[in-house]
Amino acid sequence: MIQIETTPEVGAAVQGWRRSGQSIAFVPTMGNLHRGHLALVERAKREAQRVIVSIFVNPLQFGPGEDFERYPRTLAQDMAALKAAGTDGVYTPAVADIYPRDLNSMTYVEVPALSDILCGASRPGHFRGVATVVNKLFNIVQPDVAIFGEKDFQQVMVIRRMVDDLSMPLRIISAPTIREADGLAMSSRNGYLNPEQRGIAPGLYGQLLHCRDRIVAGGRDFPALETEAAAALEKRGFRPDYFSVRRANDLGLPAGADTDLVLLCAAYLGSTRLIDNLRVTLGGT
Numbered sequence: 001m002i003q004i005e006t007t008p009e010v011g012a013a014v015q016g017w018r019r020s021g022q023s024i025a026f027v028p029t030m031g032n033l034h035r036g037h038l039a040l041v042e043r044a045k046r047e048a049q050r051v052i053v054s055i056f057v058n059p060l061q062f063g064p065g066e067d068f069e070r071y072p073r074t075l076a077q078d079m080a081a082l083k084a085a086g087t088d089g090v091y092t093p094a095v096a097d098i099y100p101r102d103l104n105s106m107t108y109v110e111v112p113a114l115s116d117i118l119c120g121a122s123r124p125g126h127f128r129g130v131a132t133v134v135n136k137l138f139n140i141v142q143p144d145v146a147i148f149g150e151k152d153f154q155q156v157m158v159i160r161r162m163v164d165d166l167s168m169p170l171r172i173i174s175a176p177t178i179r180e181a182d183g184l185a186m187s188s189r190n191g192y193l194n195p196e197q198r199g200i201a202p203g204l205y206g207q208l209l210h211c212r213d214r215i216v217a218g219g220r221d222f223p224a225l226e227t228e229a230a231a232a233l234e235k236r237g238f239r240p241d242y243f244s245v246r247r248a249n250d251l252g253l254p255a256g257a258d259t260d261l262v263l264l265c266a267a268y269l270g271s272t273r274l275i276d277n278l279r280v281t282l283g284g285t
């Protein structure tokens with residue numbers, strides 16, 4: 001496994017592989033890797049002959065007062081885990097390499113509409129930061145395929161839309177959310193939780209499952225279900241940001257006849273913001 005720190009080195013490695021006819025899968029991450037990330041690497045290995053993982057805590061996707069500074073950086077552990085997982089190259093650029101110019105006067109990628117709702121409504125500029133860095137990383141790595149986690153459902157939709165709108169020449173694959181034994185979706189931010197909060201945290205997934213059951217049993221008053229779920233989260237000790245029933249194909253508000261839905265939620269425990277989601281597919285013969 002090679003560690004690559006500069007853009008020209010990425011080009012050299014990737015071109016060498018390409019010349020020998022090998023395809024390249026790419027997994028972008030912010031590091032502090034857990035089994036969810038490693039599942040993406042596994043998937044990447046099935047999709048291409050070579051796998052590149054990037055580790056880059058992207059300042060552009062953090063808002064003022066968010067956790068950019070204290071985001072966990074665990075490079076030595078991450079490298080060991082990636083090596084054991086059979087990764088070919090790890091790209092660990094410095095912030096100044098990715099953003100050599102003033103962040104306020106650079107070119108951005110904006111994916112409208114999808115970026116302004118749900119997590120985008122509470123984190124203005126977040127998806128612009130994600131789309132911009134992912135676009136840059138795609139241009140640097142030039143993969144045939146990139147793998148993203150469904151844990152960040154809205155993020156995958158934003159990236160798919162960007163790739164489609166800008167005719168970017170790669171495939172996007174999404175992979176299922178990996179959970180702890182008690183249902184909590186794995187996340188680097190789970191490490192911020194104190195023991196009491198960690199005990200409460202699986203309730204987020206519990207509420208998603210409960211809401212899914214209500215819908216499967218015929219519940220169609222989605223606003224009422226959302227209000228009820230947010231109230232239940234609050235009762236359990238969360239500070240809910242949103243709990244929303246959406247159409248899975250475009251994150252639009254569903255009508256009663258829609259059958260492919262996704263439940264999405266974000267909630268705080270203390271200052272830690274957790275997100276999760278669950279697909280609900282109805283009927284179907």
Ligand code: AMP
Binds near residue numbers: 029039040147176
């Ligand atoms: P992050 O390092 O949090 O930016 O995540 C990097 C990639 O890993 C993203 O595509 C995430 O959606 C994905 N990911 C994060 N947590 C999980 C999880 N629990 N299961 C599957 N994928 C995940």
